[in-house]
Amino acid sequence: xxxxxxxxxxxxxxxxxxxxxxxxxxxxxxxxxxxxxxxxxxxxxxxxxxxxxxxxxxxxxxxxxxxxxxxxxxxxxxxxxxxxxxxxxxxxxxxxxxxxxxxxxxxxxxxxxxxxxxxxxxxxxxxxxxxxxxxxxxxxxxxxxxxxxxxxxxxxxxxxxxxxxxxxxxxxxxxxxxxxxxxxxxxxxxxxxxxxxxxxxxxxxxxxxxxxxxxxxxxxxxxxxxxxxxxxxxxxxxxxxxxxxxxxxxxxxxxxxxxxxxxxxxxxxxxxxxxxxxxxxxxxxxxxxxxxxxxxxxxxxxxxxxxxxxxxxxxxxxxxxxxxxxxxxxxxxxxxx
Numbered sequence: 433x434x435x436x437x438x439x440x441x442x443x444x445x446x447x448x449x450x451x452x453x454x455x456x457x458x459x460x461x462x463x464x465x466x467x468x469x470x471x472x473x474x475x476x477x478x479x480x481x482x483x484x485x486x487x488x489x490x491x492x493x494x495x496x497x498x499x500x501x502x503x504x505x506x507x508x509x510x511x512x513x514x515x516x517x518x519x520x521x522x523x524x525x526x527x528x529x530x531x532x533x534x535x536x537x538x539x540x541x542x543x544x545x546x547x548x549x550x551x552x553x554x555x556x557x558x559x560x561x562x563x564x565x566x567x568x569x570x571x572x573x574x575x576x577x578x579x580x581x582x583x584x585x586x587x588x589x590x591x592x593x594x595x596x597x598x599x600x601x602x603x604x605x606x607x608x609x610x611x612x613x614x615x616x617x618x619x620x621x622x623x624x625x626x627x628x629x630x631x632x633x634x635x636x637x638x639x640x641x642x643x644x645x646x647x648x649x650x651x652x653x654x655x656x657x658x659x660x661x662x663x664x665x666x667x668x669x670x671x672x673x674x675x676x677x678x679x680x681x682x683x684x685x686x687x688x689x690x691x692x693x694x695x696x697x698x699x700x701x702x703x704x705x706x707x708x709x710x711x712x713x714x715x716x717x718x719x720x721x722x723x724x725x726x727x728x729x730x731x732x733x734x735x736x737x738x739x740x741x742x743x744x745x746x747x748x749x750x751x752x753x754x755x756x757x758x759x760x761x762x763x764x765x766x767x768x769x
Contacts, residue, residue, distance in 0.1 A: 459707040459758070463722045467729060474733045481736055488614055490732050492604050492682050495616035496521075496675035498724040500695070501702045502620075502627045503554075503668030505720045508703055509631075510664045511644040511712030512568035516557060517672050517699055519579025521692030524550045524676035526583050529592040529687045532599075532680075542598055546673035553579060554669015558662035576696070584689055592687040595680065603681035616678045620721070623671065627717045640664065644712030701748050702727050705755045726751065 475482040500517050507514050524546045531537045531545050553575070560571045600607045602616045610618060631637035639660050642650040651657045679691055706723030708715025727748055734744040 460716065460719045460722060463706065463719060463726065467722060467726050470726070470729050470733065474729070474736070478733075478736045481733070484612060486732070486736070488609065488612070489604060490728055491617040492608075492614045492678075493732075494721075494724045494728045495614065495620045496678045496682075497695070497698050497702050497727065498617075498620040498721045499623060499671045499675040499678065500668065500699045501706075501720040501724050502624050502717050503664070503671040504699050504703045505627070505706075505708055505715050505717050506631075506640055506664040506667055507568075508708050508710065509644045509712060509715045510640050510661055511647060512561065512661065512664065513700070513710075514557060514572045514665060514668050515569060515696050515700075516553070516572040516576035516579055517668065518692035518694065518696040519576045519583060520550050520553045520669055520672040521676045521679065521695055522583035522689070523553065523579050523586070524673040525680055525687060525691045526586045526592065526689075528599075528677060529595060529680060530586065532596055533592060533594055536596065537598065539598055539601065543674070543677060546677045547670050548673070550669040550671070550673020550676065551666055552669070554666045554672070555662070557669070558665030561665065562658040562661040580692075583692075587689040591689070593685065595683075595685045595687060599677050599681035601681075602678050608681065616681065619674075619678075623674075624717045624721050631717065636660070636663075641713055644709075644714075646713075698724075698727055701752055705748075705751045707755065710756060 471482065480486055500521070504514060504517070527549050528542050528546050532542060537545070557568075557572055557575055560566070560575070561568050564571070597603075602608055602619070604614065608615050631640060639650065639655045642653070642655055643657050643660050647657050676691075680687060683691075702723035703715070703720050704710055704723070705726055706715070706719030706721070708719060730747045730751075731744045734741060734747070
């Protein structure tokens with residue numbers, strides 16, 4: 433009889449759950465309930481909130497945060513963090529905008545430029561972190577400033593005007609909706625679904641969790657730790673490039689130099705509120721999407737209620753503190769079990 437068969441069934445179940453999370457966790461159900469409750473309360477307070485004219489822009493604003501949030505989930509689950517996404521958004525957005533106005537590129541070419549530039553910046557982050565073995569927040573804080581400088585230099589610190597409707601399919605107009613739902617939001621859901629499947633049902637996905645739980649143990653187990661770390665940051669860069677196209681499409685015919693300002697905070701907030709452990713090893717993209725919806729719901733609700741905009745930041749901060757506190761409590765309960 434093997435050692436595994438001598439373990440109590442409950443212990444074996446807990447061990448499997450540490451590697452493979454439940455399809456939908458209790459925390460995600462709670463978060464879904466909070467979002468639903470907020471929508472009901474806002475609908476009762478301001479009936480216009482539940483109208484198509486209100487929900488469509490809300491979902492359009494969720495899309496870029498959710499897209500980058502999927503990549504950030506991989507990064508944080510693997511034990512890292514990336515505060516340079518605002519810089520990546522800025523660089524990718526201005527390169528695409530310049531190409532659209534200067535060379536009148538097509539939609540596929542614009543997407544390739546965005547994915548290529550974002551992927552290159554994500555790869556730089558991943559290589560510096562995996563090879564240099566410096567804490568991710570130090571590396572990405574440094575590259576954030578470099579990326580922002582590059583973006584401003586390409587912008588020449590000026591607004592890009594006269595953007596053509598190349599990316600209209602990702603925008604807020606009629607051509608950017610499918611059955612009344614923004615195409616950009618549907619794209620974010622599709623990316624999240626693929627990421628959910630990868631994390632749950634592939635060896636590479638389970639490796640990401642293992643690296644976040646204990647990188648040294650994962651390395652001893654034969655997991656290519658450096659490759660998984662580089663891949664996580666590369667994915668974040670690619671999705672930042674894609675999100676930059678959505679930001680361009682959501683705007684008017686102009687693009688300001690501060691297009692990515694503050695987006696890194698919104699992304700990290702969505703991931704943490706969504707239940708991803710800031711210490712690594714646990715988290716899901718479903719929670720991240722729900723976290724992005726919650727963050728944008730709070731922002732939109734505060735605006736529609738006519739309250740000071742600072743209250744949105746306060747509420748989001750409270751949600752983050754509650755999420756982190758709950759995670760720490762659960763970690764202690766698991767250790768004592």
